[in-house]
Amino acid sequence: MQHIQLFDTASSTYTYVLFDATSHEAVIIDPVDDQVERDLQVLREHGLKLVWALETHAHADHITSAGLLAELAGAKTTAPAGCGITTASTQLNDGDVLRFGGEQIRALHTPGHTAGSMCFVWRDHVFTGDTLLINGCGRTDFQSGSAAALYHSLTEVLFKLPDATTVWPGHDYLGKTQSSIGQEKATNARVAGKTLAEFVAIMDALSLPPPKRILEAVPANLHSGLRHDAPVAHELVQRHADGYAGDVSVTLAHQWVESGEAVLVDVRTDAERAWVGFVPGAVPVAWKQWPGMDMNPDFDAQLQAAVPEGKKVLLLCRSGVRSVAAATRATEMGLQAYNILEGFEGDPDENAQRNRRGGWRFNGLPWRQG
Numbered sequence: 001m002q003h004i005q006l007f008d009t010a011s012s013t014y015t016y017v018l019f020d021a022t023s024h025e026a027v028i029i030d031p032v033d034d035q036v037e038r039d040l041q042v043l044r045e046h047g048l049k050l051v052w053a054l055e056t057h058a059h060a061d062h063i064t065s066a067g068l069l070a071e072l073a074g075a076k077t078t079a080p081a082g083c084g085i086t087t088a089s090t091q092l093n094d095g096d097v098l099r100f101g102g103e104q105i106r107a108l109h110t111p112g113h114t115a116g117s118m119c120f121v122w123r124d125h126v127f128t129g130d131t132l133l134i135n136g137c138g139r140t141d142f143q144s145g146s147a148a149a150l151y152h153s154l155t156e157v158l159f160k161l162p163d164a165t166t167v168w169p170g171h172d173y174l175g176k177t178q179s180s181i182g183q184e185k186a187t188n189a190r191v192a193g194k195t196l197a198e199f200v201a202i203m204d205a206l207s208l209p210p211p212k213r214i215l216e217a218v219p220a221n222l223h224s225g226l227r228h229d230a231p232v233a234h235e236l237v238q239r240h241a242d243g244y245a246g247d248v249s250v251t252l253a254h255q256w257v258e259s260g261e262a263v264l265v266d267v268r269t270d271a272e273r274a275w276v277g278f279v280p281g282a283v284p285v286a287w288k289q290w291p292g293m294d295m296n297p298d299f300d301a302q303l304q305a306a307v308p309e310g311k312k313v314l315l316l317c318r319s320g321v322r323s324v325a326a327a328t329r330a331t332e333m334g335l336q337a338y339n340i341l342e343g344f345e346g347d348p349d350e351n352a353q354r355n356r357r358g359g360w361r362f363n364g365l366p367w368r369q370g
Contacts, residue, residue, distance in 0.1 A: 017039070029054045051076065054066075136190055
């Protein structure tokens with residue numbers, strides 16, 4: 001069992017990377033957008049393949065990088081079903097299990113800080129988010145919080161775990177890194193030895209100021225941290241019939257490229273291509289670029305140069321969000337543009353072999369070049 005604890009000073013947030021030492025498949029819990037480069041570097045240094053990006057809840061004090069990690073590292077976004085994070089590819093319910101390599105992590109629904117809050121159990125460890133902190137707990141005065149629900153989650157869910165279970169909190173403001181279920185049951189100032197009524201009275205009397213970034217963070221986190229892509233994608237998909245030529249399957253796209261009818265253009269970021277892999281035969285023209293996923297100011301000129309007169313252009317990205325936007329822009333430029341349905345899924349562990357074979361895959365479908 002291997003795990004890494006990381007810390008964001010601005011929000012006092014702990015991020016955790018858990019991985020299977022044999023397969024090197026990894027999970028990240030509660031990543032922070034300002035720390036995405038740090039987290040990608042950790043993955044590179046340890047040779048890890050990120051398969052899951054987990055949220056314990058929709059955070060109010062920082063913006064998650066889950067959506068960015070899906071684009072840059074190939075992770076699948078995962079969130080508690082009760083949090084309303086509709087962009088997450090997997091919605092977790094109580095007792096659900098996620099597997100990575102030979103390891104697995106189990107979800108515990110622990111409402112109170114928010115209605116959908118979850119903790120994650122891995123072997124004899126529990127990652128408690130804002131539900132249980134060291135000598136404290138998450139606040140309950142906003143985001144569907146409930147002191148009564150939190151009391152139940154603490155005393156009837158988390159405190160039912162073995163006393164030796166190591167507690168890894170989502171935050172700490174005093175430099176502490178870990179605790180245990182036994183220690184928190186015995187000494188936690190807010191809940192240890194308290195009745196429900198006493199606990200509710202303590203929580204009601206806290207009178208804490210709102211998190212500084214709540215108005216920015218919560219809406220962003222309901223879209224996996226992709227503040228710009230999610231609403232734009234919805235708008236463009238709704239008007240794509242008159243916004244670009246159409247959506248095409250992988251099979252048809254392959255036929256057009258092979259026959260010389262179309263040019264294949266990869267609109268993923270340079271960093272993403274370097275991390276996940278290059279698509280043979282595709283012209284790289286990033287729609288957005290890291291850092292900050294800023295719009296590529298040279299997109300129009302680069303795309304125009306990539307597409308000979310009279311040829312169609314096929315746009316691809318990982319999820320289909322950026323390729324839809326790029327196809328619409330290409331149409332505005334006068335090109336006959338198509339979005340490849342479903343996006344590209346690359347596997348870093350297989351890229352070298354597929355390049356040698358001259359093959360690639362879009363969401364499991366073969367793409368052969370030459």
